[in-house]
Amino acid sequence: MQKQRSLIALILVLVVAAIVVLIQLPLALGLDLKGGAQLTIQVQPAEGSARITPENLNDVKRVLENRVNGLGVAEPIVQTAGNDKILVQLPGVSDPQQAERVLGGTAKLEFRPQKPGTEAEFDVRRQELALAKAKLQVLLEDKKQQPDEAALAEAKAQLQKTNETILNLFEPVDLTGKNLANAGFGTTSGGDSWQVSVEFDPDGGQKFADLTKSIAGTGRTIGIFLDDELISSPIVSAEYAAQGIAGGRASISGNFTSETARDLAVQLRGGALPFPVAVVENRTVGATLGRDSINRSIIAGLAGLVLVFVFMGVYYRLPGLIANIALAIYALLTLAAYSLIGVTMTLPGIAGFILSIGMAVDANVLIFERTREELRDGQKLYRAVESGFYRAFSSILDSNVTTLIACAALGYFGSGLVRGFAVTLFIGVLISMFTALTCSRTLLLLVVLGFPGVRQKPELFCPNLPASVRS
Amino acid sequence: MRLNVIKLQRLWWTVSIVATIAGFAAMAISYTRFNAPLRPGLDFIGGTRLQLALDCSVAGQCDKPIEVARVRDVLAQQGLEGSTIQVIDGNTLSVRTKELKPEQRNELQNALSKEIGRFDPKTVQIDTVGPTVGRELFSAGLLALVISFVGIAVYLSFRFKLDYAILAIVALFHDVMITAGFFAFLGLTPFAVEADSLFLVALLTITGFSVNDTVVIYDRVRELIAERGGKDSIQNIVDDAVNQTLTRSINTSLTTTLPLIAIFFFGGETLKYFALALIIGFISGAYSSIFIASTTLAWWRSRKGETLAVATPQDTRPANSIDKI
Numbered sequence: 001m002q003k004q005r006s007l008i009a010l011i012l013v014l015v016v017a018a019i020v021v022l023i024q025l026p027l028a029l030g031l032d033l034k035g036g037a038q039l040t041i042q043v044q045p046a047e048g049s050a051r052i053t054p055e056n057l058n059d060v061k062r063v064l065e066n067r068v069n070g071l072g073v074a075e076p077i078v079q080t081a082g083n084d085k086i087l088v089q090l091p092g093v094s095d096p097q098q099a100e101r102v103l104g105g106t107a108k109l110e111f112r113p114q115k116p117g118t119e120a121e122f123d124v125r126r127q128e129l130a131l132a133k134a135k136l137q138v139l140l141e142d143k144k145q146q147p148d149e150a151a152l153a154e155a156k157a158q159l160q161k162t163n164e165t166i167l168n169l170f171e172p173v174d175l176t177g178k179n180l181a182n183a184g185f186g187t188t189s190g191g192d193s194w195q196v197s198v199e200f201d202p203d204g205g206q207k208f209a210d211l212t213k214s215i216a217g218t219g220r221t222i223g224i225f226l227d228d229e230l231i232s233s234p235i236v237s238a239e240y241a242a243q244g245i246a247g248g249r250a251s252i253s254g255n256f257t258s259e260t261a262r263d264l265a266v267q268l269r270g271g272a273l274p275f276p277v278a279v280v281e282n283r284t285v286g287a288t289l290g291r292d293s294i295n296r297s298i299i300a301g302l303a304g305l306v307l308v309f310v311f312m313g314v315y316y317r318l319p320g321l322i323a324n325i326a327l328a329i330y331a332l333l334t335l336a337a338y339s340l341i342g343v344t345m346t347l348p349g350i351a352g353f354i355l356s357i358g359m360a361v362d363a364n365v366l367i368f369e370r371t372r373e374e375l376r377d378g379q380k381l382y383r384a385v386e387s388g389f390y391r392a393f394s395s396i397l398d399s400n401v402t403t404l405i406a407c408a409a410l411g412y413f414g415s416g417l418v419r420g421f422a423v424t425l426f427i428g429v430l431i432s433m434f435t436a437l438t439c440s441r442t443l444l445l446l447v448v449l450g451f452p453g454v455r456q457k458p459e460l461f462c463p464n465l466p467a468s469v470r471s
Numbered sequence: 472m473r474l475n476v477i478k479l480q481r482l483w484w485t486v487s488i489v490a491t492i493a494g495f496a497a498m499a500i501s502y503t504r505f506n507a508p509l510r511p512g513l514d515f516i517g518g519t520r521l522q523l524a525l526d527c528s529v530a531g532q533c534d535k536p537i538e539v540a541r542v543r544d545v546l547a548q549q550g551l552e553g554s555t556i557q558v559i560d561g562n563t564l565s566v567r568t569k570e571l572k573p574e575q576r577n578e579l580q581n582a583l584s585k586e587i588g589r590f591d592p593k594t595v596q597i598d599t600v601g602p603t604v605g606r607e608l609f610s611a612g613l614l615a616l617v618i619s620f621v622g623i624a625v626y627l628s629f630r631f632k633l634d635y636a637i638l639a640i641v642a643l644f645h646d647v648m649i650t651a652g653f654f655a656f657l658g659l660t661p662f663a664v665e666a667d668s669l670f671l672v673a674l675l676t677i678t679g680f681s682v683n684d685t686v687v688i689y690d691r692v693r694e695l696i697a698e699r700g701g702k703d704s705i706q707n708i709v710d711d712a713v714n715q716t717l718t719r720s721i722n723t724s725l726t727t728t729l730p731l732i733a734i735f736f737f738g739g740e741t742l743k744y745f746a747l748a749l750i751i752g753f754i755s756g757a758y759s760s761i762f763i764a765s766t767t768l769a770w771w772r773s774r775k776g777e778t779l780a781v782a783t784p785q786d787t788r789p790a791n792s793i794d795k796i
Contacts, residue, residue, distance in 0.1 A: 032741070095592060096573075097577050278601075279599075280600075281601060282598070284595065286593045286595045287593045288594050293742075296738050297734060297739045297742055299737065300738040301734060301738070303730075303733045304732065304734065307729045308730065311722075311729070347739065350742075351746070355727065355730075357730065358730060358731075361727070362683070362727070365719050366687065395687045395690045395691075398686045399682070399683035399687055400683075402627070402679060402682040402686060403682075404679075405623050406675050406682075408619075409615040409616075409675065410615050410675045412618075413615035414615055414672070418668055421676075422675075425679075
């Protein structure tokens with residue numbers, strides 16, 4: 001009796017602690033429930049280096065983190081996954097296109113002075129470039145009516161060729177995105193178009209000053225290239241011929257909209273990626289869609305549970321009611337454990353939880369069936385309850401361990417949703433063993449020992465007990 | 472009610488063999504059609520799924536259901552013939568195509584809203600999976616399945632005996648095949664049910680639960696063998712073990728499947744077929760434990776003539792000692 005009292009005290013403490021935990025630390029919901037975008041980005045080895053080392057992966061992760069922060073999403077998550085992948089979660093983002101562009105883009109920015117003697121050619125090429133772009137635009141518009149893949153491909157090839165030719169008219173001086181200290185965006189002084197402002201680091205500032213000095217007043221331009229494409233080619237006026245543009249600042253005006261200016265600034269601020277990356281997986285769930293499925297599944301799960309509770313009470317009588325209390329305690333402890341360990345609730349996670357309640361019931365069913373057998377064999381109630389627990393133990397242990405083995409395999413080899421499910425089921429099974437063997441048992445023994453009236457009525461445990469074995 | 476499992480064992484075996492063969496047949500047909508034993512979902516072969524719901528706050532837009540033919544035209548213009556189009560509840564559109572780049576997807580989305588109507592951005596669902604990711608998911612899932620088979624076999628041969636473990640795995644394999652076969656069949660029906668990574672999760676959960684059932688019966692067999700020594704035949708012992716645990720088997724199957732049935736009928740779209748896979752697997756698991764795992768054990772033991780040799784050291788568990796009080 002003393003032992004039961006202290007166990008009851010322990011259970012009460014756990015229950016109170018669980019409630020406190022759940023109030024203080026609400027469960028984290030996965031993106032499939034609250035809506036948002038999840039992107040998996042694969043890092044591809046650059047030419048020359050055979051594979052991605054963990055350090056490489058971390059470098060890319062840092063750059064991506066910077067870029068994600070630039071997107072202004074609340075509570076983003078960036079984490080490495082496997083040997084060459086990075087998982088980015090953007091809660092609340094329902095149009096992942098911008099995210100994909102910003103995260104996956106290489107954004108190699110380069111400043112190059114124009115080579116002497118190329119002025120005439122540059123003018124021609126620049127017109128060619130404008131024409132090629134316009135042609136492609138027209139074809140893309142037309143494509144909606146009647147796609148002409150061959151013409152489209154040709155126009156793209158033409159554009160690329162022109163870009164390459166133009167790039168070669170400019171001298172590389174190693175002033176690139178990595179020399180940037182900061183980047184921002186805003187409207188031009190006239191306020192009618194958008195521009196990207198950049199700030200160089202000291203080294204970059206010096207190079208930029210040298211570059212502008214060398215071409216000031218010559219009529220030649222600075223080529224500003226993004227991913228080897230000319231986006232702007234300003235002329236430096238003669239007043240800078242003495243010292244160049246000092247102070248380490250410049251602004252780029254191209255054909256920017258507020259959005260493209262912002263994207264470019266984010267990409268530049270985040271730095272260039274050391275390796276090419278590709279978005280290999282994208283899962284986006286709209287906010288209302290997630291809420292709808294969580295509500296429906298929770299209601300369905302709860303309805304199922306109510307049926308289980310009713311069944312237990314009707315079929316197993318008093319022990320069934322006690323099992324229901326133990327099950328409620330089980331649910332509370334499990335949810336608290338999820339929030340303590342930091343399990344993110346996903347849809348399969350909810351399924352794992354509901355399923356683990358089924359497991360928790362199983363342990364009780366095993367015990368009560370045993371207890372009934374003992375009663376039918378003529379055992380006294382107390383002994384029947386005790387040996388019901390003892391004899392069911394090996395079945396409960398073996399059956400649960402096999403489930404745990406499957407969970408462990410699933411959690412270890414699975415990823416994402418699969419792992420979420422495995423973790424929730426694993427925790428559920430562990431806690432269900434505890435509650436079935438401790439809570440149900442303690443409460444049951446307490447009732448049996450504490451209320452002499454109960455001991456006189458084994459039919460509370462087993463209806464239709466043959467009269468011959470009734471005491 | 473008393474079930475005579477041994478007497479009709481050939482019937483049970485035939486039922487299982489027929490069901491398994493039917494499953495294999497469905498998988499073979501699937502293989503010729505999809506190049507995979509089950510209709511493979513996006514998760515495994517890669518591709519893009521775009522789900523969009525019409526914005527019903529726009530007047531008159533949700534009055535009539537989305538026409539599949541118009542959607543097909545839009546897809547054809549984008550060069551996406553051969554994509555799967557599904558209209559759910561009249562105003563939700565689900566399109567599955569080959570893997571699309573973000574720009575292509577955006578173009579498709581724009582073309583669709585131009586032709587079909589304004590979509591509510593809060594209900595957009597996008598899944599794009601690259602083919603390599605799919606392959607990795609699949610091989611990781613299969614590996615998990617194999618490892619859990621091995622793990623369970625090792626644990627059971629340690630707790631019981633090797634032959635128990637092997638026969639439990641046979642029953643397990645039976646349940647996995649039945650479930651997979653059933654889903655292969657569903658994939659061939661107009662429902663076009665696909666196997667995705669949740670299906671793989673379901674199979675793994677089924678392995679855990681199915682062994683669960685088998686273990687409870689084997690546990691009872693082991694106990695009865697210890698009790699009756701050489702005084703009874705293995706057939707009688709197995710029959711008794713099954714019947715003594717029968718109420719438990721039925722009740723447990725009931726309590727685990729009740730919430731699943733509720734999820735299947737009333738839960739969200741995503742979990743529907745997951746719940747169904749588990750229901751099929753659990754029912755098959757209960758069947759195979761009662762009718763297959765038990766009868767094959769009796770058959771195996773009597774064939775080997777070592778009906779009751781059981782004195783493995785791990786059978787003398789401390790938990791059992793209380794029985795003798």
